[in-house]
Amino acid sequence: MRTFIAAGTATALLIAGAAAAEPVAYTWTGMGTNVASSSKCSTYKMTIDVTVDGKAVKGVFLQQGRAERHFEGTLNDKGLFKTKAKLDGGSTMDVTGTISDKENRVLLDGYCKFEGKLTKK
DSSP states (O other): HHHHHHHHHHHHHHHHHHHTTTOOOOOOOOOOBBOOTTOOOGGGGEEEEEEEEEEEEEEEETTTTTTOEEEEEETTTTTTEEEEEEOOOOEEEEEEESSSOOOOOEESSSSSSEEOEEEEE
């Protein structure tokens, strides 16, 4: 009987551990806001998809009419990440965000700002 209970407990822990390790996908779609020397950002529609696997953050963003871009980062102990995404011509956009129990947000900051609350897919 003890062996049965121990095996059942071990199996339950393995299943719970596997479920906790599953990647979580988020998305945001919205319009940009202007930065200095830019006046068209509010006409730019962006979709940002973020996948979190443990502490690894991978993202894809696509501005309507432009090429898809990628970024990768790492969550710190507070659930924050900060990285850069490469654009055409060697320029970059700063990518920051929060993934936590309280808040899920992302910000692309460069030629325009694209910021919003991430929702689970």
